[in-house]
Every structure is written in structure tokens, then in C-alpha cells.
Amino acid sequence: xxxxxxxxxxxxxxxxxxxxxxxxxxxxxxxxxxxxxxxxxxxxxxxxxxxxxxxxxxxxxxxxxxxxxxxxxxxxxxxxxxxxxxxxxxxxxxxxxxxxxxxxxxxxxxxxxxxxxxxxxxxxxxxxxxxxxxxxxxxxxxxxxxxxxxxxxxxxxxxxxxxxxxxxxxxxxxxxxxxxxxxxxxxxxxxxxxxxxxxxxxxxxxxxxxxx
Amino acid sequence: xxxxxxxxxxxxxxxxxxxxxxxxxxxxxxxxxxxxxxxxxxxxxxxxxxxxxxxxxxxxxxxxxxxxxxxxxxxxxxxxxxxxxxxxxxxxxxxxxxxxxxxxxxxxxxxxxxxxxxxxxxxxxxxxxxxxxxxxxxxxxxxxxxxxxxxxxxxxxxxxxxxxxxxxxxxxxxxxxxxxxxxxxxxxxxxxxxxxxxxxxxxxxxxxxx
Numbered sequence: 001x002x003x004x005x006x007x008x009x010x011x012x013x014x015x016x017x018x019x020x021x022x023x024x025x026x027x028x029x030x031x032x033x034x035x036x037x038x039x040x041x042x043x044x045x046x047x048x049x050x051x052x053x054x055x056x057x058x059x060x061x062x063x064x065x066x067x068x069x070x071x072x073x074x075x076x077x078x079x080x081x082x083x084x085x086x087x088x089x090x091x092x093x094x095x096x097x098x099x100x101x102x103x104x105x106x107x108x109x110x111x112x113x114x115x116x117x118x119x120x121x122x123x124x125x126x127x128x129x130x131x132x133x134x135x136x137x138x139x140x141x142x143x144x145x146x147x148x149x150x151x152x153x154x155x156x157x158x159x160x161x162x163x164x165x166x167x168x169x170x171x172x173x174x175x176x177x178x179x180x181x182x183x184x185x186x187x188x189x190x191x192x193x194x195x196x197x198x199x200x201x202x203x204x205x206x207x208x209x210x211x212x
Numbered sequence: 213x214x215x216x217x218x219x220x221x222x223x224x225x226x227x228x229x230x231x232x233x234x235x236x237x238x239x240x241x242x243x244x245x246x247x248x249x250x251x252x253x254x255x256x257x258x259x260x261x262x263x264x265x266x267x268x269x270x271x272x273x274x275x276x277x278x279x280x281x282x283x284x285x286x287x288x289x290x291x292x293x294x295x296x297x298x299x300x301x302x303x304x305x306x307x308x309x310x311x312x313x314x315x316x317x318x319x320x321x322x323x324x325x326x327x328x329x330x331x332x333x334x335x336x337x338x339x340x341x342x343x344x345x346x347x348x349x350x351x352x353x354x355x356x357x358x359x360x361x362x363x364x365x366x367x368x369x370x371x372x373x374x375x376x377x378x379x380x381x382x383x384x385x386x387x388x389x390x391x392x393x394x395x396x397x398x399x400x401x402x403x404x405x406x407x408x409x410x411x412x413x414x415x416x417x418x419x420x421x422x
Contacts, residue, residue, distance in 0.1 A: 009307060128395070153397070175389040
């Protein structure tokens with residue numbers, strides 16, 4: 001029964017909300033809206049669990065004095081400060097906290113976020129050096145299309161030849177879109193099949209114990 | 213040089229992140245952990261403002277006690293810490309899985325399958341200008357060939373030989389052009405972020421560029 005009840009819940013709700021999509025009535029929409037809000041409330045508790053797990057991980061690191069344990073203090077302090085400032089910064093009379101929260105976002109979090117993604121440019125350039133060698137016909141296509149698109153989005157491309165940005169756009173909109181559409185089609189069918197497998201109880205790995 | 217303390221903080225933290233290009237070091241680890249903490253804190257605030265306040269706090273303040281039902285279901289996640297009742301954690305998971313999977317089947321099928329088929333179909337408006345490089349009939353046919361051949365390339369239920377092999381090979385060309393274009397586009401997006409950071413450092417921080 002420990003596993004049967006969750007499987008029955010998934011089957012019932014899965015079939016119900018699949019059919020609900022095709023029922024154009026106000027009652028059906030209301031049921032959908034209420035259940036959506038309920039699942040958001042339920043997921044709020046899952047997030048508490050996830051954050052608890054992160055806090056626990058860092059607390060253990062500090063407690064056991066693991067290598068670089070002082071960095072865990074930084075994470076925990078940053079987490080608590082940011083969360084408290086954001087939550088209490090909206091309370092009337094505590095607006096300066098909200099201002100500090102916005103400063104932390106604009107001058108601390110956002111620059112680091114951008115810098116993290118920016119350093120990827122260097123690693124991608126080194127990956128490109130390995131991948132973009134025209135060793136076969138297919139690799140040559142990869143090289144040429146990548147090169148044209150790179151040139152097409154910078155002013156230098158149009159300085160070489162004014163048509164390069166148009167060619168780059170055509171590559172993005174025609175052959176690239178065709179390939180993406182084919183992949184998306186496969187992804188869509190795969191997602192639908194996986195959802196059906198979960199609803200019908202064929203896919204049971206979420207129950208734990210290796211899906212047995 | 214800037215006299216704004218926040219600009220200095222932003223600049224030094226950016227440099228701490230960039231220092232990883234040399235090798236892993238204490239400055240990078242500090243920035244990395246700070247970033248993790250702030251990001252989770254930011255996420256908590258986001259979730260609090262967008263979901264907890266409107267769907268939990270406000271209804272309870274307004275005496276809408278029905279909210280206690282999903283709250284009780286959500287609290288079942290904490291049975292994880294009681295070994296004897298550990299299995300009850302599957303109830304909220306089952307509710308979420310059932311709802312999201314049932315709801316997502318028609319939506320995914322519509323967006324990723326039906327709309328894609330619709331977009332690939334050759335239509336009469338394409339006949340007005342056959343050679344138009346964006347919306348012409350020839351482009352429509354090329355996209356159709358590209359989609360069908362790409363799908364064929366990812367079709368593994370039959371051995372790739374004969375006509376399937378030929379079509380799959382055409383599919384590889386489209387996939388390679390697509391991957392190359394995506395790669396180039398992503399690289400340039402990262403480079404533009406790098407340029408933005410450099411502009412910040414040289415303009416806002418040390419005022420070298422005016």
C-alpha cells in the first residue's frame with residue numbers, strides 16, 4: 001500500500017488534468033487554478049527542505065573543519081542576509097533594508113553572475129579550437145556556420161562584406177531552425193512519452209528503491 | 213578611480229571571478245561561495261514574494277482556512293526525518309507529479325509537436341514569392357527537408373541503411389549547421405558579457421575609458 005496509494009494519486013490526477021485541458025468550462029478552469037495554487041504551496045515546503053539540505057551541508061563542513069570551511073560561513077551569512085533583507089525590506093518603515101537588498105543584487109550578485117558567464121567565453125574559445133578543425137565534411141559545416149554567425153553579429157563582419165549579417169541571419173532562421181525544429185519535435189514526443197509512463201505507473205523510479 | 217564603495221566591491225568581485233582563468237585560488241573560492249549564498253537568498257525572496265505571500269500568508273490572514281490542506285500536504289515532505297513514516301513523503305510528490313504530468317501532455321504536444329508541424333508545412337502564401345530568402349517556397353521546402361532529415365537522423369528504431377541512411381546523412385548536415393550556428397551565437401553572447409564587464413571595469417571603476 002505504501003507504493004500503491006502514490007501510484008493511484010498520480011494516475012487519477014494525471015488522467016483528470018489531461019482531460020481537463022479539453023473541457024472548456026469555468027468549473028474546469030477553477031479546478032485547474034485551485035490545484036495549481038495548491039501545488040505551488042506544496043512545492044514551497046519542498047524548497048524549505050532543499051534549502052535546509054544546503055544549510056546542513058555547510059554546517060557540517062564548518063563543524064568538521066573541512067578544507068576551506070570558512071567559505072561555508074560566507075555562503076550561510078550571504079544566504080541569511082540576502083533573504084532577510086529581501087523579505088523585511090518590503091515592510092513599511094524598513095525601506096532602507098530593501099535599498100540595501102537592491103544594492104547587493106546590483107553590485108554584488110549581478111556582476112559576479114555576469115563575470116561567471118563571461119569567463120566561459122575563454123573556455124568556449126579553447127573548446128572551439130579543438131572542435132572547429134575541418135577534419136571531415138560535417139566538421140567543416142560546423143566550422144563554416146559557426147564562423148559566419150560569429151562574424152554576422154559583430155560590426156567587423158559587415159565591414160568585411162555587407163552581406164555577412166544577412167547570411168548569418170539566414171543560417172539562424174533556415175537551416176538552424178530546421179535542425180532545431182527536428183530536435184524539438186523529438187523532445188516533445190519524448191516528454192509526452194515520459195509523462196505517460198509516469199502517469200500509467202510504468203516509470204516508477206520516483207518511488208525510490210531503483211524503481212522496483 | 214571611482215569613489216563609490218559599491219563600484220569597488222563589484223569590480224573586486226569581478227576580478228576575483230576572473231582570477232579563476234589563472235587557477236583556482238582563495239579569492240575565487242570566496243566569490244564563488246558568496247555568489248552561491250546570495251543566489252539562494254535571492255531565490256528565497258523571489259519565492260516568498262511570488263508564491264508564499266499570495267498563496268499562503270495572505271489567504272491565512274484573510275481566514276481562508278482551506279489553504280491549510282495544501283499546507284498539510286506540503287508538510288508531509290518533513291516525514292523524511294521520521295524513518296517510520298518516511299514513505300508518506302511520496303504523497304506530496306505524487307500530487308505534484310500527477311498534476312504537472314497530466315497538465316503538460318497536451319501543452320507539450322501542442323507546442324513541441326503540433327505547432328512545429330504547422331510551422332514546417334508549406335503554405336499558399338509562400339507561392340507569392342518563391343525565391344524570397346526568408347518566406348519563399350524554396351525556403352519552406354528546405355526547412356521541410358531539414359526537419360524530416362533531422363528527425364530521421366535521430367530515429368534509431370531501424371538500422372540506417374538505404375534511403376534512411378541517405379536521409380539521415382542529409383540530417384547530419386542540418387544538425388551540424390545548426391550546432392555550429394548555435395555555438396557561434398552562444399560564444400558571441402558570452403563575449404558580449406565579457407565586453408560589458410570590461411567596460412564596467414575600465415569606465416565605471418578606473419575611468420580609463422570616458
